[in-house]
Structures are given as C-alpha cells and as structure tokens.
Amino acid sequence: MAIFRRRDDAMTMTREGGSARIATDHDMRRQGAPGARQGNRETIVYRTKSGEEIFIIDGHVHLWDASPENQRNIHGKQFIDCFYGYHSALSPKEELWPKAKFEKYGIKTMYRDLFVDGPDDMAIIQPTYLLDFYKKGFNTTEQNAAIVQKYPDRFILNGAFDPRDGERALDHLHELKESYGVKGLKLYTAEWKGSSRGWKLSDPDAYRCFELCEKLGIKNIHVHKGPTITPLDRDAFDVADVDHAATDFPNLNFIVEHVGLPRLEDFCWIAVQEANVYGGLAVAMAFIHSRPRYFAEMIAELLFWLGEDRILFGSDYAIWTPKWLVEKFMAFELPEDIRKERGVDLSLIAKKKILGLNAAKLYGIDVEKQKKKLKTASNKMAAD
Amino acid sequence: MDQNEIRRLEVLARLDTVTDPELDESVTALGFIKDIAIDVAGDVEISFRLPTYWCSANFAYLMTDDMRGAVGALPWVRAVRPRLLDHMYAEAINEGVARGASFKDVFGAEITDDTLEALRLKFLRKSFQRRQEAVLRALLEVSWTPAALVRLRVGELGALVLQAPEWPTLRQRYVEMRTRLARTPLGGDDPAFVTLDGAPLVPERLVAHLETLRAVRLNMEFNGAICRGLLAARESAPDFTTQFPSPPP
8 A cells, every 4th residue: 555645744645455557447446444455456535634535526638539540631730739738838747648648548548547546536528529630530529428438437428519510510419418418518619610710609500509508408518718729810719708608598507618818817807797607727727837826826816706616627638637736736725925915715625616516516416426336336346 | 250140140139129929028039030041132031930830820920020020120131031830821921921911911811800010019018017017016025115116207217226136127128118108208207107008006006906917917927838838848948948059150
C-alpha cells in the first residue's frame, strides 16, 4: 500500500493493493474502508485530512482519434498539434505524453487515467465532431458511446447538434434521446461547416433545437466559449448569445465551458443576470500549475460573481489528466490578499461542490446511491 | 559591418516597434521573426511564424500589415514582402498585405463588420488599461493613497523613483500608452491617471476602476499565457524569448 501525502497534508490519496502500473480495465478501486486490502485490485479514494470522501465528477472529458490515419487534411493535423501545444504548455513536466499517444489513446488508457490512476468517480464525456477535419470525426457521440457502454456507471454521455443541419438536427436530437438517453449536449458554435465559419445560440434554427431539448428533457447545454481556435475573427466565441438563449430557455442549464475566457467579465456579467448559467473550468483549471496566482485571481472572480454553486470542474481530458489537476486543486488555497480583496474563499465545501456536487445536481446523480453502486460493482468484480 | 548587416539591423529596429496586440510585446522579443532577406534593390522579405496555425486572421493581418508599414518607412526599402509561415491563411495574408489590400478586401465575405482599425484601437485601449493597472498597483503597494494617486501629474510620475526593479519599465510603458491615447499633446501638468475616456480619476471610484482594469488584465493574461505556451511548444524551446537567431558571422 502506498500513500501519497501532500506536502501540506491537506489531502491524502490512498492506493490500496499493489502494482499500480499494471492496472487493467477490470481493476476496480475505491473501496470505502481505508486500509482494506483487495489482493491486487487497487483502490483510490480521495479523502480530506479528516477522512471525508470527495466525490468527483469530471465535467469535461473526450475520447478522440486524431491519428494521422483519421486526419482528413492539414487542418486535422494542425488542430491536434494545437491541442498538444496546450498540453505541453500547461502540464507539469512529469505529466507530458508522447505525441503519438496524445493523438490516439483509446479506451483502456482513458479508463485508467480517469478512474484507476486518476481520482474521478464519474466523467461527462463530451463530443467534438470536426467532420471537416477528421474522416470519422474527432470525437463523436457514437465513438464515445463505446466506452460508455463498457462502463455505464462511470460515464454520462453527452450529444451535440448543429442547427445548420435544419430538420436533420431535430431528428438527431430524437435519436440521441432514444439511443443513449442523453441529458446533456456539448455545442461548439465555432465549428466550420462548408462555407459557414460558425453559428450562434440565438439563431432561430438553434432555438428550434432548444425547444425540442426542453421537450425531451435534455437539460444541460454545455457551450464551448473559450480560447479562439478556428474563427477568422473573435465573434464565434462571443458570449452574448448565451445571454439570449439562457433568458429564453429558463428550463435549460447553460454551462459555459472555459468560463468564457478570454471574456471572463462578459461571462460573469451574464451569469449574474441568468440563474441558469454555469461556468465550466476546463482549460482554466490547468493554470493552477504554471500560473497559480492567475488561477487564484480567476477563481476568486468566479466565486465572487457566480458563487460556489455554479462552477464545475473539468479536466478536458486528454489535454490534461485529472490526477494532478485534482491534487493541486484540493491543496490550493487562495492567497490572503485576494481573499481579502474579493471577500471570497475557496473552502472545502466550495471545493466539493466544484469537484462533483454541482454536476451531480445538474445531472440528477444521487451521490450516496452512486457511491454504493460503484462500490458494489467494485466488490463484485473483486470477487469474480 | 557590411551594408547588408547594417540594413538588417535597421529592419530589426523597425520590427521592434511592431507589437502583438494581444500579448502587448514586440514581435521580435516574442521570437516571431524567423528570417530577414534583403536584396540589392532594397526588397525586404520578412519570414515569421505565430504561436499557432489558427491565430485569428485579423490579428495575423494586423501584425503583417504593421510590419510592412514599419519596415517600408526605411528610406532605402523598395518593397516589403511579408512571409507568414505555417498559418491557415498564410497565402491570402501574404498576398493581400504585399499588394496593400485591406483585411476586408481579402476576407470580405467571411468577416463581421469589425475593421482592422477598430481592432487596433481596441487593443491599444486594453494595453493602456493593463499598463495603467500595473503602475497603480505598484504605487498602492508602497502605500500611496487614492487621493494622492489621482492628484499625481504626468511630470511628477516621470520623476518618481520606486525601489521595485521593474518600476522604470512599468512607468515607461504606461506613459508611452498614455501619450498615444491622449486626445491632445500630453503636458507635464496633465493628470498621470485618467479613465479610458480621458476623464480624471476620483478617489471614491478608484476601487471600481481597479476592478475594471483587473478584468481586462485577466483576459489578456489568459490569452498571453496560452499564446506564449503554444509558441514555446511550437518552437520546442523552453526559452522562447531569445529565439531570434544571431546574425551570421
């Protein structure tokens, strides 16, 4: 048994059983009782100093295939190169992956990185189609379904629509509901399509889709509003359209991924007005390692404007792995001057909400029930 | 030093004045410039690379056009041929800037109504705000009161000595932008700190004013960190600020 103790002892990660490196898909961890040995099975439980378990829902993960065989054109190559740039730029050195692994890592690696070596209890898997760049798509709902079907208790599968598809977008929403029972979507308004270089949530065709989402109970709309990748000018990531959609669809939740950066203040302004707007920390979270002061200022802004109930953790796997992100986040404390100036704190309660409880609420996950379910599955596998 | 080398240094000095609007730093210091070729007729070819293939076309166009303008101002230069490398719109931008076309001429169908001039001004203003925040915070750090800050004059700011090693740069960068954005020529008696609209600051509004400035900085820092990180990854060199190759012996 190895115990990784953080310098400040704010949190202990316990690994039970041996042979962490030879974990397989059948390894199940996360036994409730610390110290209990399970032969070679390993368990990781995130606990605070007082022994409290932290239930973690990773709000933003991908299973992509960006291998050269799947690249349709130079854009496909440059797109994954840019992602790899993000990975290289913000990861701790010891967490860097070789390029080939980053291009295509597969189900086994993903499962291990999130749930075996990593601290996630569940993860929301988000699609990014990019059919103009990749032959089979970059990371479609259909591709993601493969890992979800294998580990149904671990994943929440999200879909997507493109309002520029017109009627077909509506049919697709029906299909998503029937085939996968999706409760959420990830929308990428900057995606190219033919000669179009993007769309807006406030477009009439998008509204028809949202009306259908309301009817079908697809309540959680994640929107990529973050750093610029494709658009010619910045408007594709303008957050103003969220304001319109959130006002007109009060029964839907809009999770603005990457918290609207680099338009943090616009995003905060909208979130203050609209109670159904949330902030997803994917990408923003990764600054915690290389620019902790920046991370502190940013999270303080979010705590000040949105409050701790409307912020969601996301690793953006495989750009980053959740293990180091969660470790650093749990150990993180707001510097005194920022705490004072903003009058906010990143307390343990706030951390628990951000890491899992807020997402659980949005997706109707009963955390205690889910813990038991995961534990039972784990015991069953251990006994097999 | 032969004539070609002198000209090369002149070109470099001109390029020093061209900044990446988002990073608020010169394209030379950022290591964007990869090569400068000068022929006997006075044609200058500038090869450069941005942090990613995807850098917004409007920013890429702006910088390319600024380089053409800055270098074209040298008396011996006949023509400037910018060569943006490894960018999704490299061809269109190089060709467009070389013939002096506007951004809208080249990308007309695909862009919204923001002109490059508006973009340029927008980023000058952001840069003003960011540089002002740095100076204000440096002064607050050493216990300047809001009342004293708002009373400070441009001339007094110029004479002010602070212990912090970065102070001279912070001040110089701020005064430069304060001068650029002033509606009328700036005098020593003008207030050192004004709002974006040129209005003097008032002590009671200073906290709110600083909040606005911080929001601008947080966004710019985000872009800056991403761009620098991507650039470093692209160059596979951790120390990317010293990228500019030394002149051949």
